[in-house]
Amino acid sequence: MPTHRITFPGHDGSxxxxxxxxxxxxxxxxxxxxxxxxxxxxxPAARRIAARLAGMGIAVLRFDFTGLGHSEGEFANTSFTSNVDDLIAACTYLDGDGKPPSLLIGHSLGGAAVLKAASQMDQIKAVATIGAPFDPEHVTHNFADALPEIIAKGVAEVSLGGRPFNIGKGFIEDVASGALTPAIAKLNAALLILHAPRDEIVSIDNASQIFLAAKHPKSFVTLDNADHLVTRAADAEYAADVIATWAARYLPLKPPAPPPGAPEGIVRVSEADPNGYLQDVMSGPNHHALADEPAAYGGTNRGMSPYGFLSAGLGACTSMTIRMYARRKGWPLEHVSVDICHDKVHAQDAETGSGDKIDTWRRRIYLTGDLTGDQRQRLLEIADKCPVHRTLERSSEVLTELVDGSA
Structure with missing residues (x-):
């Protein structure tokens, strides 16, 4: 997916x-x-969700709130209300760029912010929250020991996740008055609540309160053993899949017809975990799979290996080709299954010491039905005519170009 670095003015012009x-x-x-x-x-959770939605044709804007990450401004001067105003500023930017948002996604306090902001955005059709608090003031328990100093001095430095932040008195007063019940009650959009029952930062009770305060359509999905930050790749991937599938019910995601002569589509493979080998495999907007290496080779074994996908292509094409031929002939074929085994073996005609190898696929085809011997033999011959089989037996050419992905 193309990712563009952009900037826009926040609530205070930062x-x-x-x-x-x-x-x-x-x-x-x-x-x-x-x-x-x-x-x-x-x-990681934001990146994975954005990647999955982009694969469905949904552009995703994710930004750093004022005073955080690469954004300008003083974090000590921000509040829950300023976060909501930053969201509205982001919506204004997207409107001006010809990409008005119809889906809001918020994580933790960001989830509370999107619930509050959605009531001020008439075009929003769907809202999804992940580990969101029902009461924004809940966030103050992360620095409860510093509250007396913040109130007395107006600001104090606290450590959150091992990083120092200056928290101002205005933030404390703002979250204390940031009740969400009125905003949730008048939410004019579908709501998806994602929450982990064992979330130690924001308890599952918060999700229940949000759900009860909201009108239908609303959905509540558990994230099982996920932590609050959804740091595990498997949990982030699950959340992304759920949001992507759910959003399709409420957003008009019918792609236009392709122009005449357009190719079937693009298969996009991208890293899901840069610390391992797990890969996201997206084929067009509707099909997603995982590729990985076995644990013995440093992977996590959460998806087929690249050669496994190649074998799967041969097996699927074989079965489909047999079925199409039998259907056209009207033969009583009840079921087809194909076992594929892949090996690399030294080529018999390779020069001694060259180390050259050839690939061998061993294919076993199982046919069920009241077929004659001649029909079975003919279907075996047809298997060798499947397009993937022919591709593997022919010489192929791979043309590669390097594209700058830093834009």
């Missing part, structure tokens, strides 16, 4: 840093992502 993740194909809708308290736009 320049806010953002990333706009665009679909590779048609742009069908736009989402706005609000990060968790003192986090940033580039946390």
């Amino acid at each position: 320049t806010l840093a953002a990333r706009l993740d665009m679909p590779d194909g048609p742009h069908l809708a736009t989402a706005l992502f609000a990060h968790c308290f003192t986090c940033g736009k580039d946390i």
Whole structure:
């Protein structure tokens, strides 16, 4: 997916840093992502959700709130209300750029912010929250020991996640008066609540309160054993899949017909975990799979290996080709299954010591049905005519170009 670095003015005129993740194909809708308290736009959960939605044709703007990440401004002067105003400023920017948002996604305090902001954005069709507090004041428990100093001095430095932040008295007073019940009650959009039952930062009770305060349509999905920051790749991937699937019910995601002669589509493979080998495999807007290496080779074994995908292509094409031929002939074929085994073996005609190898696929085809011997033999011959089989047996050419992905 193309990712563009952009900036726009925040609630007080400070320049806010953002990333706009665009679909590779048609742009069908736009989402706005609000990060968790003192986090940033580039946390793993935000990146994965943005990637999955972009694969569906939904552009995603994720930005750093005022005073955080690469955004300008003083964090000590911000508040819950200023976060809401930054969201509205982001919406204004997208409106002016011809990409009005219809989906809001918020993580933790960002979830509370999108609930508050949605009531001021008439075009929003769907809102999704992840580990959001029902009461914004809940966030103050992260620095409860510093509250007396903040109130007495007007500001104090606290440590959050091992990083120092200056928290102002205005923030404390603002979250204390930031009740969400009125905003949730008049929410004119579908609501998805994602929350982990064992969340130790924002308890599951908050999700229940948000759900009860909201009108239908509303959905509540558990994140099982995920932590509050959704740091594990598997948990972030699950949240992304749920949001992407759910959003399709409320956003008009019907892509326009391709122009005559357009290729079938693009398969985009991108890293899901830069610390391992897990890969996101997106084929157009609707199909997603994972590729990985076995644990013995440093992977996490959460998806097929690249050669596994190659074998799967051969097996699927074989089965489909047999079925199409039997259907056209009207033969009583009840079921087809294909087992594929892949090996690399030294080529018999390779020069001694060259180390050259050839690939061997061993294919077993199982046919069920009242077929004659001649029909079975003919279907075996047809298997060798499947397009993927022919591609593997022919010489192929791979043309590669390097594209600057830093834009």
